[in-house]
Amino acid sequence: MSVLRFTHNDRPSIGVEIELQLVDETSYALRPAIEAVLGRLPKELHQTVKPELMQSYLEINTGVCNTVRDVGRDLSHTLEELEKVTDAEGLKLLWAATHPFSRWEDQAITVNDRYFLLVDLMQDVARRLVTFGLHVHIGVDSGDKAVMICDRMLRHLPLLLALSSNSPFWNGRRTGLASSRSKIMEDLPTAGLPHQMRNWSEYVWLINHLMDTGFINTIREIWWDIRPHHNFGTVEIRVCDVPANLQQVLALTALVQCLVTAIDRQIDEGTYFAEYHPMMVQQNKWRATRYGSDAQLVDSDNYKQRSVEETTNSLVEYLQPIAEELNCVEELGWAEQLPHETGSRQQLHIFDTHVDAADDERLRRVVQEMINRNDWRQFEL
Template identity: 30%
Template sequence: MSLETFQKSDALSLGVELELQLVNTHDYDLAPYAEDMLRLMTKTPLPGAVVPEMTSSMIEVSTGVCRSSSEVLGQLSQIRDALVKCADKLNIAVVGGGTHPFQQWHERRIYDKPRFRELSELYGYLSKQFTIFGQHVHVGCPDADTALLTLHRMSRYIPHFIAMSASSPYVQGQDTAFDSARLNSVFAFPLSGRAPFALTWDDFTTYYDKMTRTGVVKSMKDFYWDIRPKPEFGTIEIRVFDTPLTVERAAALAGFVQALAAWFMEDQPFMPTEDDYLVYTYNRFQACRFGLDAAYVDPGTGQHMPLREHIQLTLHQVQRHAARLGASSFIHMLQSSVERAENDARWLRERQGEEELLAEVIRQAAQRFRGGMAHAQQG
């Protein structure tokens, strides 16, 4: 299949997808209720979409095209409130987080959809192990070449995205010692990792044509890259975020992406090179393993520094763009949490330290996801 034409989109427009956990309210294990949730959700008119994911205890929600991170929050809040109401009717709960802390992968069921069945046949047990939960952020690009340039500039900030969104410290009941263990499951797939270094759409098309000729790739969906172009939307899609525990943090991360993209497109702060990728895998591992306590090697200067320092520097660099885009409050929220070395992985570990029961941690995470809905119910 030939590569799709890169569609026109508004520069810096946003779209956000969240993969969410469905858990029962008995022992807070995953519950195969995706079909029931989808049936109930169709009765409520909402922005964006609600669709199934690989296994039947997952659901994916997405916004429509948004102009600002505040609009992202508005749409996600509306979808979240509808999800919570539907879940209450089914006596289940909806939870954020990049992994379910104690689910057993072999108990999962593949959702009955042709693409998921096909992937299950190809990838075997990896398909059920793909019961992991991420946030994807799309940012609009004015043309295809700008999209590729922005993609490769953005790659320097993959560790920042991982550390700030990390919410998957537990797998199969064990503390993995990673802040983001979710990405270890993604890396098992043969077409994961980084995009090829192509700065023009012509060069990228040549690469894509070579890959399709091998028969390994049939469409862009077959690439599980950390960032990939989405020509049908006119965007690039950043895929390394764990799903946060709240929609507010999801919107804040989208605001950070938008402000970064504005900085890249308007100020052209640096030119990406293939050498940027010499330290890419090292930086990504550090962020997955240590979160905000990771070490970071600046690909441009080779300087070693704490990742937290580089995140704070970056948040300061994009402040002017964030202000113009109406994202200042979100950038401030992220700055405050980085200064306190707080991310969702730390919150989950602190709750487990207090409760010593992962089911109770999930119950509290479900309350956290409800946000204002929890207060409304109590009132």
């Protein structure tokens, strides 16, 4: 039995990962260009920009940041350097959680033994993972704390999915879902909402038994919507679609950092934790998947339905004092705009605007206009 030691963090530090698509600047289709991109990157970005399962996308990782504004500066620097490379290669970066028309069957696997093993094990379940997410890490002080925070954060995950929803199209079809990515990810045997656990020892016991019985090969094959990360000493929130732009990433990051900090303090103060039924969270996640920011979410405390906008505004108000301490008041305030500006909402509006065009042209316009709208340079950091 292996021993998983949780790295101690004495502050709610932040690490952010975003997955972005590599699309051809002329056809706007996915292009397997990761090797060319990596070959042109300056050395300083070799640990920041990384390949992913398929050759048509990449992952950007920040360093360990203290504030949300630091995250913005970090990502802006990387994006500026990365776009010099992609421009030279005739590529554009698409901020969407699925590609509207490029088919998963046509994507090439990145040359990597781990990825080949994963595809051999999972077959089409893995090959279909042409999806793109946002992962936010927040530092906590112990494994027990991380497990308890994961448990208490569950009720908030559907809201985070609704606010980030950005994948209404899949394989050239309008799916009727605001987050197609969410359902594709759930095909993995260890994805979706995690099981509730009492403490770090129970989590370690479960991981060890999953490995001993051959259900997983490594802890990296746990793809829950939220999970402890023992090496980084964080709670990692993985439920979000990659949003439509950098400002939305920072708004969601501020919301997550403030929420985790609030829950961390409640645990330290011995605040009573009201029980909730996991199926209520599951049903709320389905509504967020289906309707995005138009979903009616059920409050786990009083079982009344509330709009995503009302739920967001109430949460932002509640978290305001913590945002002041963490120096992210402005970024947290941006979260109130998210219900009206999700990527899913934008993509569908573009598609519906070009109603006189053929569907393949409408989908190409979606990609083109989402790229043209990207405004990561428009605000000062």
